[in-house]
Amino acid sequence: MNQQNVQDLNTLPVKTLFWRYVIPSIAGMLVIGLYTVVDGIFVGRYVGAHALAAINLAYPLILLQVGLGAMISMGAATRISILQGAGRNQEAKQALANTLLIIAALGILLPIIGISQLDYLLALLNADNDPAVLQEARSYLSLMLWGGLVTIGQMAVIYLVRNDGRPQFITWLVVIGGFSNMALNYVFVVVLGWGLAGSAGATLLVETVITVTGLIYFFSPFARLRIALKDLRPHWQSMPSMLGLGISSLLMEANLAFLLFAHNYQLLEYGQGSDVAAYAVAGYTEAVFILLIHGLALGMQPLLSHATGAKQAQRLAQTLSYGLQVSLAISLTLLAIVQFFPQTIATLYAGQDQALIESATRALQMHLFALPFDGAIIVGVIALQAMALTRLSMLGTLGKTLLLIPALWFIPQWWGVDGVYLALPFVNMLIGMVIASVLWRELCRLKHGHQSTVYSVI
Structure with a gap:
């Protein structure tokens, strides 16, 4: 300061x-809220009540993905800041490389585990209570599991690029992504009629662009903490401490996921x-x-x-x-x-x-x-x-x-x-x-x- x-x-x-x-803080949150609400409006009006129910039922698992992303992102951002503050820039590069490697590993493991257990997960979420809801939930959740890499990746980009001293750049990237998400929802859901899968596709496409932009940034001369391909080697000893710094973020999202699951479960139990x-x-x-x-x-x-x-x-x-x-x-x-x-x-x-x-x-x-x-x-x-x-x-x-x-x-x-x-x-x-x-x-x-x-x- x-x-x-x-x-x-x-x-x-x-x-x-x-x-x-x-005012700037509220404005940023309003952008996020705006495109979240617009997603719901497109799904509710143009797909139907069963699609809204499907999103709500599947969302506890999406929140767990978000929690993993928050744990990695917060842990990495905190560790990198501490190391840079201590003048240990090479170790900060190792932390950034670890982050990218962990995200890549989760991007492979999440769909392998999730898709293989998809029927069990849908039953656990009580989505099989209604055939129409089950069909939409299966389509939405399978796509979001396949896209786990970019869901987690875009969170890391937002945390780490801001952490690298580029808050305005990442803010504009998120704002543009938000409005792009709205436009793509209109095209995929309303024009092309792809249903809930179209909404998921719009979200994942925007997350892909943000993730790739962040990757390009950290390999470019514009990054203050710049890395090269030769830096992408795991540093096993520092991984547990880095993840430990972000564990509270995972617990927070897991708590939200559990409470949403509990609401959904009781609604299907009594309704x-x-x-x-x-x-x-x-x-x-x-x-x-x-x-x-x-x-x-x-x-x-x-x-x-x-x-x-x-x-x-x-x-x-x-x-x-x-x-x-x-x-x-x-x-x-x-x-x-x-x-x-x-x-x-x-x-x-x-x-x-x-x-x-x-x-x-x-x-x-x-x-x-x-x-x-x-x-x-x-x-x-x-x-x-x-x-x-x-x-x-x-x-x-x-x-x-x-x-x-x-x-x-x-x-x-x-x-x-x-x-x-x-x-x-x-x-x-x-x-x-x-x-x-x-x-x-x-x-x-x-x-x-x-x-x-x-x-x-x-």
Whole structure:
């Protein structure tokens, strides 16, 4: 961080700094959310409810692939940064070579193992509950398994090119990829009528372009950490430590995969494939909200961390307080849209499918009624991490999982499918109130000039 940035963080008004950091962060997340939602709209309107259900059922396994990519990418980026900071550039090249070799190995192993066990995996996901859903899930999952190399590869490119000091380049690459994905979805799904396989093909084609571009970059003179073919030799001793640095990212994605699997399983236990499709509509809508709030929280992070390190209690309190107010405003706005216009949202995905519109309307209103509490959890967890209160931040991450599993088991026994939709909001209300009380305590201490627990852990 240069001297001008430090001076700005110390002297500029908090609200000025807040929007300077938050707006680009939210904008980046909105691009991701936009093409994610457009994917769902194309699939729902032009393929059908069974295709939405198929994506939702297959997605836990896709999340595990993403988790492997996140583990490799985060571990490699962290290790390379540490080695470069220590002036050990040759070892940093070894870490980059290890990353490429591990990705190549997984790109071979994942389809070999996954395709050979495809029927077992589909049965495990309960996709064989509905023949139409099974057919689409088989097509989608087999393609995504074959494309594991580029799914993991594009994640590594995003992490490592940014890590190499080219954040603007990778941001533009991701933005162009996002809009290309939308255009290809239109061509493959709507024009050519390739169904869910077309949507998967569009995603994999864009991921291939990003992966290949990243590879070319690291072999080019533009890379600060440039490698050559002769560098592509495994360094076995450093692989475990590199992967260990990213293991938490794998666990996070595995946790999401398990929770999605649990929702899908219970929906099929107490309902049918159309209920999974309705839940998918709610999930796409929820994803937009989560990305918005995540962008807000990530934008706040540098401000909170700097104020914590500089022991600027008043600026820390102002940033945290303002961030929570903005989060609440966004949450209440989206909650009002969901509760007053659920049919409009459902129609975006369902087209003329009246049965899906009705079930998705109900899923949206029930599954998303606790958005303000969800917002408090997301902002709270990231804010507590930014303030070095990592133990307290675990209340939001671990607490949600520990409570949601029994909630998904017991509540549907009384309320059936509605109970599956309501399990997460009930848990979010409880965890959100706990996180809010923790943040309120910290704000009170900071505003009254008392020493915060923040300073006792740094």
